[in-house]
Amino acid sequence: MTGTTGTILKPSDFQSSQEPRWCPGCGDYAILKQVQTVLAEKGYQPHEVVFISGIGCSSRFPYYMNTYGMHTIHGRAPAIATGLKVMRPDLSVWVITGDGDALAIGGNHLIHALRRNVDINILLFNNEIYGLTKGQYSPTSELYKVTKSSPWGTAENPFNPVLLALSAGATFVARTIDREVKHQREILKQADDHKGVSFVEIYQNCNVFNDGAFADFTDKKKQPETTIFLKHGEPAIFGVNRDKCLVVENGRLKVVKIEPEGSLPGNVYVHDETSLEKAMLVASLFGPAEHVPRPFGVFYRVRKPTYEEQLRQQRDRAKEKMGEVSLQDLLYGDETWQVK
Amino acid sequence: MTGTTGTILKPSDFQSSQEPRWCPGCGDYAILKQVQTVLAEKGYQPHEVVFISGIGCSSRFPYYMNTYGMHTIHGRAPAIATGLKVMRPDLSVWVITGDGDALAIGGNHLIHALRRNVDINILLFNNEIYGLTKGQYSPTSELYKVTKSSPWGTAENPFNPVLLALSAGATFVARTIDREVKHQREILKQADDHKGVSFVEIYQNCNVFNDGAFADFTDKKKQPETTIFLKHGEPAIFGVNRDKCLVVENGRLKVVKIEPEGSLPGNVYVHDETSLEKAMLVASLFGPAEHVPRPFGVFYRVRKPTYEEQLRQQRDRAKEKMGEVSLQDLLYGDETWQVK
């Protein structure tokens, strides 16, 4: 959805008078900035946009936007946004959530919003930790991670949020990272362009309780070897010298060296945003950065009727069948009688 | 886990004195029978087994078992079973749940139990409807389905439970169907054999509110064309004349005719239970039975440390580091002083 009422604004026009209260250095700042930029670039007016968040550091986001907003309760933002969007398809509705908010307490609402394809943009700030409650592990923290609530290391495997979103029925799924502001902005723009639910996982550094969680992917030296930036219709090539690629072998992805230089193997993985199967395949690259590169970009994008559209059609079917019915007739119902 | 204490029992030894109160003809009866049979065959004693259910027709299950059981609240059975199993790894713990119970209100606990790989067996009785509350649509009801709560057809896409379970981290995922009792029994046995969380989706006919939902897959005439029974290491062949197979083409599955007879194409899909990627690929066959066959059997099976095992190791690490600490010492803590 794009703004309708008038002048193009500056990013700062989307900034509220409240000073952000995140820790100095927190990755949340960068994301705030990009969102404001994207809204301005897309020509929205502040009163056309609503930010709904749950609870967590990231969920403070709405306070810093000069738009409408709700800072709600832990885990329920997707449900709240659903009610809002269904009644107000004219608004641009964004959900801001954290890895605990979205995947611990809020997991159910998240997958249901994705399944229903509500036309909202869900930004999951994944810092692999509970920031606001000062450092417990989250459903995305890696196995054995030592945190305040796991002094002896955790005992549980993390979720792969992208994979979960794909299997729940999301129609736009992407991953980006706080430090790559250009990539981030591009992804946010596309998420907003997408008609239907958009799920964007954003790796976000919590420099206080989980500093460097994504250093493997942001460190400029390591990055070329540890990341793959997916592009629709293009083969998955990476490496400092762009000398590696992904191939499909017996249904799995494997990293191989491109040799001789420039000659891609026949089974090279070519990304196709419209294929759920391919999206899941490439999303399953989730191992340690030393061994498997981590994909970023748009995994999946497909246009399906949104929940609001389906609901509108449902109403149209009902109206077509029933014709115009007055409230008085409704109250009368099927059978009445007169007492004189 | 297999029973330890003594004599082999009969299926009827697992039957309680309570008469089942499901509707005559309900698919739940067949499943009850198979579970009792499997427990007997595997040599369990009734006091070693616990059934935990939520709320729904299917969730009445524990009353009909002569084992321990809890008929709990809507959607929470996986969480309750987690607490039980963690404290009592010696027991065989089963979760009985419905499509509403597991995937509507209980979706979050389900995916978390799967992620943690708790060594329990989760049987999801999927009848694509809310039975107990008399016929509303569920998260597995097909789009546009007319039910009590969707007189004009639903507006939302169903979940694919197998895909969701795979992406959440389940280590054993299977699908079977009420009417195929032998297949069902085999799957239940393997689910119980599996160390780690087992997720079994069982298509179950609700003959009162959703009769024939799975007729495409049970009708003996249609079945050969509409179903694929997966076998580890074997190519996916089906059809009345076993003349069709699945092939992988550009990362997707396609149905092709085997011709000439007996000569499988090179890109035929060969099932591999140990491959998450393959499991997801074949699980994504979820379209209407006229167009795509529906896979049954074990999609995925892999041995990973269970939650209980991880918790035990966690404790061992802690003990190793701390040595034996008496309660008195614990109360003393780090710093004390004496007042005389």
Place this chain on the structure above:
Amino acid sequence: MSQEKPSVTVRFAGDSGDGMQLAGINFSFESALEGHDIATFPDYPAEIRAPRGTLYGVSGFQVRFGREEVLTAGDEVDVLVAMNPAALKRTLHLLKEGGILIADSDAFDAKNLRLAGYDTNPLENDDLKKKYKVLSLPITSLVREALKDSPLSVKLKDRTRNMFVLGLVFWIFSRDLDIAKDLIRRKFANKPEILSANLKVLEAGYYLGETLEIEIPKIKVSKASLPEGRYRTITGNQATALGLITASKLSGLPLYFVSYPITPASDILHDMARYRYMDVVAIQAEDEIAAISSAIGAAYGGAIGVTATSGPGLSLMSEALGLAVMTELPVIVIDVQRAGPSTGMPTKPEQADLLQAMFGRHGEAPLIVLASATPSDNFYMAIEAVRLATTHITPVILLSDLYLANGAEPWIIPDVNNLPKWKPHIWRGNGDYKPYMRDEETLARWWAIPGTEGAQHVVGGLEKEDVTGNVSYDPVNHEKMVRLRLEKVKRVADDIPEQEVTTGVPEGDLVIVGWGSTYGVIRSVVKQLVEQGYSVGHVHIRYLNPFPSNLQEVLGRFKKILVVEMNMGQLAFLLRGTFLMNVYQFNKVQGVPITERELMSEALKLLK
């Protein structure tokens, strides 16, 4: 031979599959149509389709009709239909001495007798025949005989037995078969063979009456003198659904209804989903937390956010209701109470969620609590809930219960044009908007709808600074806000009717106080007591938080106060705690309604 009675109660009882609900509804409607007042009590089993012949599979429908105001479905029945031994076993105790028992003797076979726990066939018991007028008829055979030319299967033929007894009951009350036929015709319009079988059997039952050899009195009940107007029958759940839609029109606000199915509230969802053509959005959420949450989202967006549930769902909504209190948004929760705690007895009535509605949220989180008194009162109280929510900008809980939800009564259909409209407290100004600016009188904050230019703001669960709505940890501000939220709800007392003495004397020896579905039984008992010369009043409270401003004064006019509830004394506790007022209690927590007899005897004890 014919008897004249002020009111009569009939109960149809049989297997779940025997169509007793249909027979009962048909008879009730016809009774209403003939000009009687009616009250009904459907009483079905917990199981979807219990095995035939079992005690727990018995489904019942009780209807009372009369020439006077009919306030309850009756303690006892005049005519009992028992389609099998289990039905007889479960309901015979309800039959008055001398009452008429109609039984299908064909169903009293060895298997069914055993399932019902009878050693011998009770129909052949002489005591039974002495005590009641027993019409033991081979109904199954008679039906099959009547349909011997029908192409239907035996199973389908047998399904029409309910029409046979309906016909017979029509004969007993000299009713007009045509109305019943009309109803049946509409129901089976698309199934001509089933339709004709039903009509045939209905007549067969009716005309059997004429040929009966034993003497059965024909019972006459004069018409009620109901106020003039157009009537329909309505259940509590239907009334709620219609009330909400009406409120949407009266307020000019869009309606967002969202619910997660739960007995006995699901029918509201079903109705609302059907009314999609009325521009209602009706959604089935993934659970009750999502339901209330999305209602909050919709309310933030400028809609009336409504959800309906029962006890377990209300419990789940606790946290989000706190958010609704904090953000001060107009969301409405309809709690159709059932017997608890926990899953309890989902198909049985109870009134034990009152204190939960009052206090079931952490922190100081006051909200408006209403309760409807009769099935049709749900229409007005639903409107009232929306009116108060959208003018005082605060969440409202409306308590209904299973007995109201499923019970039906004749309802005089209001003229939509005569229903008062109101103006929601919506921000339409162009000035400087702050989310916690308030109306001076009501303390309602201004509701600014996203999309309104210049009124961007953020609401949320953290404590906010008065007026500006900025997050604030200031100690004095917090107390101020806590007191403002409380005071806002208290001031609603200025906007609701004063408490009336519903029935009986305005002051005197005893006042019987109730809320919710005990209305009928209390009113009935108080009327009788007053007739007998006692000085008794009935105060029925529909506004539970805040109480009407004169409630204490009204109750104070009586020497004794008896609080009647289907719980362990929750309103009694509230009255004690609020007014330091000594009250007597009558509590019944059995999942069945309080009977007139029980209440009468309690009241008489206090009047001695």
Place this chain on the structure above:
Amino acid sequence: MSQEKPSVTVRFAGDSGDGMQLAGINFSFESALEGHDIATFPDYPAEIRAPRGTLYGVSGFQVRFGREEVLTAGDEVDVLVAMNPAALKRTLHLLKEGGILIADSDAFDAKNLRLAGYDTNPLENDDLKKKYKVLSLPITSLVREALKDSPLSVKLKDRTRNMFVLGLVFWIFSRDLDIAKDLIRRKFANKPEILSANLKVLEAGYYLGETLEIEIPKIKVSKASLPEGRYRTITGNQATALGLITASKLSGLPLYFVSYPITPASDILHDMARYRYMDVVAIQAEDEIAAISSAIGAAYGGAIGVTATSGPGLSLMSEALGLAVMTELPVIVIDVQRAGPSTGMPTKPEQADLLQAMFGRHGEAPLIVLASATPSDNFYMAIEAVRLATTHITPVILLSDLYLANGAEPWIIPDVNNLPKWKPHIWRGNGDYKPYMRDEETLARWWAIPGTEGAQHVVGGLEKEDVTGNVSYDPVNHEKMVRLRLEKVKRVADDIPEQEVTTGVPEGDLVIVGWGSTYGVIRSVVKQLVEQGYSVGHVHIRYLNPFPSNLQEVLGRFKKILVVEMNMGQLAFLLRGTFLMNVYQFNKVQGVPITERELMSEALKLLK
């Protein structure tokens, strides 16, 4: 020059990063070690790391120590440390006239002054100097100077400023530096450079005192006459964790602790997770519903199922708590209350979850409610919660609050062997087990553990037949079960101590009633009033449901009853409703503790 005082209060205030908590804890511990009684009040901001210099980023730690029983952290402070202008602005009002102010003059630069909203530098204000003894020192410079040879970065050097002021405060109170050094050595054992810097700066602060040119009194406080024994300091949350583990040993039952992080309860989870080597299973659930649910599962399996949370989590547990009531399983919920409603003010104390604990479930769902009175009382009340749960086989809610949770006091460590053991009400018989067989006296049902041969049974949320536990919709049975569940909880009154008058006279003019963390302030005020010759008693209720059997009688001995709460009057309402007893209320809902002065003035009003 030196002053002798009965008790003294010190407050350290600065930026979140300034290490004020560490300085405060260190000083508190040393005070305790020197034989004083202490009470502490850490008061940190809501933000994780608020920007430096902001008002909302101020972190404080207040400690009071004295020769007598020290009951509160003090209304006013004798010594105030203000590391920057914001800290001064936020806390100066607490400083007594004539008190000592220590400020880092280096931090009072233009930027910080502006952030704190000062137009001019308050340290240069003559009034300030007249009213207080101002020690305005260039602490940052002094610290850098002291560490000029250290290899640490300036940033790290500056981080030791807290040690400088700690040293100075030590000097003011003539404290033994060695103890502080010991603590620091342990803390930085693995970081030798940081350790040596801290030690150096600590000494620099101490010795500066000796060279100060302005006249600062050295303050002396005699030691307290505490009972003999081995002591430690303990916070409420630490006490809870230790109490639970102790209860596990005393009962011989395994402990399952499960929690979802939430302020201010998270530290219990952190402790329990650390204590993994004590055979505790400590789990972080996906949410609070999972937490309570899995605790129920664990309890069914024969463990003590415990979860800890705060208001929002308690709200989410409503439904599952109903299941625990219905299945009658020993689960314990510890609710560390914070300011609500909704998210409220998560880092501020309040006591507004009492009615939610009592009534926050649909249906009639009674359970035991306890509340601890002091930080260390959490140890005993946690044990008590487990004892009552596992002997009466019922859920228990234990109310703590943020003030107790984070506050520390000296605690005389009990000898484990002297703590009374008990026998959980577990089924070990071989006879015919039925889940709702009960102990005749307590009405506790027998707890049969899966794995026990022959005791297979099913529990659940549906109403069950008495004794057999089969699903039952029988009306009379339902009422019986409702009453049994209620009566079972009521009879717990026979198993708890009678209510004592905690402080003051046993009967007389006024009783001040409280629960939870108001213990200290009430006791302190009552002691003073009694000293002043008033006839006042203090009744502190730790058993809130059921109340001690003699509570009504005890309260009845006083002419007036004043109920003091950090809410709008929840206990007051319970007392009114339960005993029809008129009570006065003193309520403060500001997210800050009630002060002695406030309560004193309220009490005096009633004593006039």
